[in-house]
Amino acid sequence: MHCIGANIIQSREAQLSVIMPQFKGNLKVRDFKVSIPNQDLEDFKNLLKLSKIGPQTFENSSGDESYGLSRSWVSQAKDRWLNGYDW
Numbered sequence: 001m002h003c004i005g006a007n008i009i010q011s012r013e014a015q016l017s018v019i020m021p022q023f024k025g026n027l028k029v030r031d032f033k034v035s036i037p038n039q040d041l042e043d044f045k046n047l048l049k050l051s052k053i054g055p056q057t058f059e060n061s062s063g064d065e066s067y068g069l070s071r072s073w074v075s076q077a078k079d080r081w082l083n084g085y086d087w
Contacts, residue, residue, distance in 0.1 A: 041087050048082055 053075050054060065059067035060074075 045082065045087070048078060051078070053078065 053071060056071050060069070060071040063070065065073075
């Protein structure tokens with residue numbers, strides 16, 4: 001019985017290694033630049049300014065985020081993106 005269990009475990013590990021092969025690359029962090037045209041950034045900022053945050057409901061104000069993002073978090077993120085983020 002022990003051998004059967006061991007074979008099942010080995011078989012499962014073999015299946016996982018095919019589905020999720022071990023990473024063999026380089027995890028070294030490198031600098032990079034992102035170039036986004038100014039007009040695209042202005043369009044995004046305008047859309048952000050015009051976007052409305054929904055009314056407060058039980059689901060978006062329960063505090064435990066079991067229903068998704070809270071209204072408070074969305075409001076703070078919008079304010080940060082509009083007024084505090086260096087685009």
